[in-house]
Amino acid sequence: MRFDQRHLLGIEALRPDEITTLLDLADKYVTLNRSRNKRSGILSGLTQVNMFFENSTRTQASFELAGKRLGADVMSMAMAASSIKKGETLVDTALTLNAMHPDLLVVRHPNSGAVDLLSQKVNCAVINAGDGRHEHPTQALLDALTIRRAKGRLHRLTVAICGDIAHSRVARSNLLLLHKMENRVRLIGPPTLMPAGIEAFGVEVYHDMAEGLRDADVVMMLRLQKERMDGGFIPSEREYFYRYGLDAEKLALARDDAIVMHPGPMNRGVEIDGTIADDINRSVIQEQVEMGVAVRMAAMDLLSRNLRARPTEVMA
Amino acid sequence: MRPVLIENARLIDPEGDRVFAASVLMEKGVIAEIAEGDGPAPEGLRDRAPAEARIDANGRFLAPGIVDIGVKVCEPGERHKESYKTAGAAAAAGGVTTMVTRPDTDPVIDTPEALEFIRRRAQEAAPVRVLPMAALTKGRAGSEMTEIGFLMDAGAVAFTDCDRVIRDTRVLGRAMTYARSLGALVIGHPQEPGLSAGAAATSGKFASLRGLPAVSPMAERMGLDRDIALIEMTGVRYHADQITTARALPALERAKANGFDVTAGTSMHHLTLNELDVADYRTFFKVKPPLRAEEDRQAVIEAVRSGLIDVISSMHTPQDEESKRLPFEEAASGAVGLETLLPVLLRLYHSGDLDLPTLFRALSLNPSRRLALETGRMARGAPADLMLFDADKPLILDRFKLRSKSKNTPFDNARLQGRVLATFVGGKQVFAA
Numbered sequence: 164m165r166f167d168q169r170h171l172l173g174i175e176a177l178r179p180d181e182i183t184t185l186l187d188l189a190d191k192y193v194t195l196n197r198s199r200n201k202r203s204g205i206l207s208g209l210t211q212v213n214m215f216f217e218n219s220t221r222t223q224a225s226f227e228l229a230g231k232r233l234g235a236d237v238m239s240m241a242m243a244a245s246s247i248k249k250g251e252t253l254v255d256t257a258l259t260l261n262a263m264h265p266d267l268l269v270v271r272h273p274n275s276g277a278v279d280l281l282s283q284k285v286n287c288a289v290i291n292a293g294d295g296r297h298e299h300p301t302q303a304l305l306d307a308l309t310i311r312r313a314k315g316r317l318h319r320l321t322v323a324i325c326g327d328i329a330h331s332r333v334a335r336s337n338l339l340l341l342h343k344m345e346n347r348v349r350l351i352g353p354p355t356l357m358p359a360g361i362e363a364f365g366v367e368v369y370h371d372m373a374e375g376l377r378d379a380d381v382v383m384m385l386r387l388q389k390e391r392m393d394g395g396f397i398p399s400e401r402e403y404f405y406r407y408g409l410d411a412e413k414l415a416l417a418r419d420d421a422i423v424m425h426p427g428p429m430n431r432g433v434e435i436d437g438t439i440a441d442d443i444n445r446s447v448i449q450e451q452v453e454m455g456v457a458v459r460m461a462a463m464d465l466l467s468r469n470l471r472a473r474p475t476e477v478m479a
Numbered sequence: 480m481r482p483v484l485i486e487n488a489r490l491i492d493p494e495g496d497r498v499f500a501a502s503v504l505m506e507k508g509v510i511a512e513i514a515e516g517d518g519p520a521p522e523g524l525r526d527r528a529p530a531e532a533r534i535d536a537n538g539r540f541l542a543p544g545i546v547d548i549g550v551k552v553c554e555p556g557e558r559h560k561e562s563y564k565t566a567g568a569a570a571a572a573g574g575v576t577t578m579v580t581r582p583d584t585d586p587v588i589d590t591p592e593a594l595e596f597i598r599r600r601a602q603e604a605a606p607v608r609v610l611p612m613a614a615l616t617k618g619r620a621g622s623e624m625t626e627i628g629f630l631m632d633a634g635a636v637a638f639t640d641c642d643r644v645i646r647d648t649r650v651l652g653r654a655m656t657y658a659r660s661l662g663a664l665v666i667g668h669p670q671e672p673g674l675s676a677g678a679a680a681t682s683g684k685f686a687s688l689r690g691l692p693a694v695s696p697m698a699e700r701m702g703l704d705r706d707i708a709l710i711e712m713t714g715v716r717y718h719a720d721q722i723t724t725a726r727a728l729p730a731l732e733r734a735k736a737n738g739f740d741v742t743a744g745t746s747m748h749h750l751t752l753n754e755l756d757v758a759d760y761r762t763f764f765k766v767k768p769p770l771r772a773e774e775d776r777q778a779v780i781e782a783v784r785s786g787l788i789d790v791i792s793s794m795h796t797p798q799d800e801e802s803k804r805l806p807f808e809e810a811a812s813g814a815v816g817l818e819t820l821l822p823v824l825l826r827l828y829h830s831g832d833l834d835l836p837t838l839f840r841a842l843s844l845n846p847s848r849r850l851a852l853e854t855g856r857m858a859r860g861a862p863a864d865l866m867l868f869d870a871d872k873p874l875i876l877d878r879f880k881l882r883s884k885s886k887n888t889p890f891d892n893a894r895l896q897g898r899v900l901a902t903f904v905g906g907k908q909v910f911a912a
Contacts, residue, residue, distance in 0.1 A: 175688070252801065252804065252805060253805065253806060254804050254805075272806065274806035274807070274808050274809060275689055275690035275691050275760070275806070275807065275808065276689065276690075276691075276759070276760030276806055276807045276808075277806035279759055279760050280760060280804075280805075280806055294690070295690050295691075295806075295808070296690035296691075297689060297690030297691075298690070332690060335687075335688070335690060358682075358686075358687035359682035359683055359684075359686070359687060359693065359695070360682065360683035360684035360685075360686070360687050361684075361687055363683075363684040364684065364687075364688075
């Protein structure tokens with residue numbers, strides 16, 4: 164079992180065996196989280212700071228809960244309303260925070276690469292909680308854990324990712340991870356929401372949803388952001404739902420035992436029909452949320468082990 | 480000014496397309512004599528220069544000084560990034576004997592008075608020649624043309640709104656028509672502004688992987704096609720500042736074949752780097768237009784070799800640490816290049832892509848011709864703007880040793896070969912290594 168990362172900035176840097184290590188550990192935390200006493204002391208004495216430069220409810224709550232269950236001192240900063248608005252640069256914010264000696268820094272930022280930049284300026288372990296359109300590694304890991312538990316394996320599956328691929332960090336991290344674990348990845352969406360050069364990633368691109376869903380084991384729906392709905396990228400919400408929304412008819416083309424996933428929050432009736440989202444035989448959307456806490460616990464656990472293994476500055 | 484004799488050099492003659500052993504006598508600001516042959520100069524030449532004014536080149540290269548079109552000196556407005564003094568020192572150390580400066584300062588160089596100010600500053604502070612360009616439209620706002628006639632009288636050598644594309648075709652068409660009547664050179668930035676808005680990278684696999692907003696290379700072709708149509712309409716003298724994509728080259732070729740008065744440049748960065756060099760969001764590699772795919776780089780090298788692309792520039796753009804130490808999308812574009820231009824481009828010489836006469840046609844001769852200057856030639860009677868360099872000397876670049884105030888070079892720690900040993904402007908030595 165090895166996990167050699169100092170930070171968790173993206174799936175791109177992870178080896179397949181590191182992914183497996185993390186998921187195996189996350190499985191144990193699922194068990195812990197389901198027991199009455201959910202407390203572990205593995206992060207006790209460590210300080211975790213959550214910096215969200217972009218609003219988030221569920222991811223921030225998930226990281227907070229994960230840190231608290233592992234016994235860390237957790238502080239969440241709503242950066243959207245703080246000194247960054249007063250003109251302080253990201254690097255200065257990082258340096259200021261670094262001087263307070265956090266051990267784990269969880270960062271979400273609207274610019275691709277911003278978390279990378281920040282990680283170069285601090286001494287602690289940094290977890291990327293989503294940067295621009297680049298990566299959202301813990302989301303991909305929790306999706307992987309959900310798939311592995313539902314399907315019994317995380318290889319040789321056909322996974323269809325549908326929706327706004329171009330602007331989605333979730334799609335990027337997921338396709339990198341699924342690729343590393345040797346799955347077949349299909350991307351489905353209108354051409355205006357497909358990033359350029361995506362074929363070069365070794366994925367299959369479909370603009371017709373029916374074709375793309377055929378015999379899929381996993382159907383992963385992405386959230387369509389409101390600001391993209393009005394004529395810029397797609398003509399309208401209703402045309403989008405007609406062509407790319409997931410309903411029972413389209414889902415019937417996938418395998419009978421196909422599972423349906425969504426990173427949330429959902430737009431019912433835009434990308435997914437409400438009855439499918441609520442169908443406990445197909446939808447694993449609630450499990451995804453549960454796995455989220457476990458995966459983040461596992462990630463922080465592994466990073467903190469590497470953190471403790473490094474020589475620390477001597478305290479006077 | 481006393482004469483200077485450079486003996487035992489290998490001369491690069493971009494006009495004659497050859498490299499040959501010779502000695503050169505500089506007198507009264509011009510190249511007075513060229514004596515072909517190895518070793519010391521003939522006695523007749525030696526007699527004309529005192530012993531202390533003779534330089535033994537030891538077989539090193541002597542070339543016409545570089546004429547760099549599109550240098551940004553941040554005066555007025557951002558002197559903390561670069562001044563005429565620091566840019567001038569960097570130019571001299573880089574073998575750049577003429578800086579053709581950009582008007583995209585703050586305020587914009589769009590009046591004869593502003594032009595007069597920078598000419599004065601340049602004369603006081605810079606040891607090399609400085610030829611200013613002026614904006615084509617007032618404030619580079621793309622709505623009203625500048626006083627092209629007065630600006631030419633004040634010394635503007637070309638007119639450009641730099642990287643701000645004039646969207647309104649009617650405005651650009653009129654400015655070109657007016658410029659044509661005065662014989663003014665218009666420099667365009669071929670880019671379709673709707674497509675390139677907000678872009679930080681070239682679209683493709685790499686930009687998608689990094690999640691960066693990107694522009695299709697086709698935007699350059701579209702911008703060039705539009706400008707070429709306007710050139711045909713107006714008959715203006717036109718130079719494209721940077722052609723960086725394979726897709727744009729056939730359009731350029733057709734325009735030249737049609738006999739339009741068109742030339743094109745490219746930048747040192749697009750010739751030597753590609754999009755993958757950005758790696759983990761390294762902002763010193765953020766330039767405008769963004770770095771391209773390797774196939775584009777290869778195509779642009781080939782276009783320089785064939786002469787389709789006429790000019791290579793450093794596109795020297797100083798940026799301070801603060802404006803680069805930001806997330807990639809928000810970081811400023813541009814890189815300094817005056818001092819690194821030669822060693823970086825010599826990579827193409829050492830790799831066998833470009834020979835030295837071709838390189839100096841693009842660096843010295845063609846830009847001089849385009850601006851109707853006497854420089855850029857290795858010939859008797861030409862201005863004695865020369866650079867002596869060692870093409871092989873290895874170095875590891877340390878950006879903090881650059882003379883520019885700003886240190887934003889993508890070649891920090893790069894292994895390079897080539898070093899400028901001496902630079903002469905009008906026969907006067909302005910730099911010695």
